Amino acid sequence: MxxxxxxxxxxxxxxxxxxxxxxxxxxxxxEGHLLHVLGAIQPAALAAELVKAGLANSSIRTAGFRQWFVAGDAPLPPAGLDVLTTALAGKAFVMDQSHxxxxxxxxxxxxxxxxxxxxxxxxxxxxxxxxxxxxxxxxxxxxxxxxxxxxxxxxxxxxxxxxxxxxxxxxxxxxxxxxxxx
Missing domain, CATH: 3.30.1360.120 (Probable tRNA modification gtpase trme; domain 1)
Structure with a gap:
């Protein structure tokens, strides 16, 4: 193989x-992590969820109406993405753009x-x-x-x-x- x-x-x-x-x-x-977040969530609430997902050192950047990029230097652990996606269910969608x-x-x-x-x-x-x-x-x-x-x-x-x-x-x-x- x-x-x-x-x-x-x-x-x-x-x-x-x-x-x-x-x-x-x-x-x-x-080339750490870059997430595209779309939905009806305020940046302060998104920041709180990032802390819970172990992404406290990430920054939130406006990318359009109800859209943000979440960027950080550290690679994204798969578990962190799962925690964030679950926490934002019903409020926002998360797409990993790191690659x-x-x-x-x-x-x-x-x-x-x-x-x-x-x-x-x-x-x-x-x-x-x-x-x-x-x-x-x-x-x-x-x-x-x-x-x-x-x-x-x-x-x-x-x-x-x-x-x-x-x-x-x-x-x-x-x-x-x-x-x-x-």
Missing amino acids: PDLPQHRPVLAGARYNGMAGSGLRLEALP GRVRIGVSGRSSRLLLSKGTAVDLDPSVFPEGSSAMTMVGQISVQIVRTGNDSFELTVPRSFAESLWDELCDMAASAEKDGGV
Whole structure:
């Protein structure tokens, strides 16, 4: 019998530390867990259920009307998914997207400028404060952008587009640095 395929992170070891003084960093984030939750449950109630399911360190991101992504760095134990699915029965549906999406971190004082080259979302902190999220396009690739700090963002992209998005971000960063814009 052939060996079963082994999971290999799409962007394993990928890093981009901009030119000296640019203050820009791109990094592939751990492929932990990503759940898509749909239903009539409030984020506070969802957070309480995540704690019960052993996913207290996960973050909840708005993904649309009555839709959230629950993201975390640790792999999802099957028992945790079962506990959460049972707890949310009748209130929300849970779909494990861990295998199908990849997260990329963009940080540094030039991160907002870099992302503004690829998306029409207004990333000014007064409009898009920490914790905000938006489903948008970067170039031709669908992503969710989340502000995780003053100068840091997380992009969630379908797995099959992760390398293309990575290359596009690196190209935009290198071009901006060459022109002195980042």
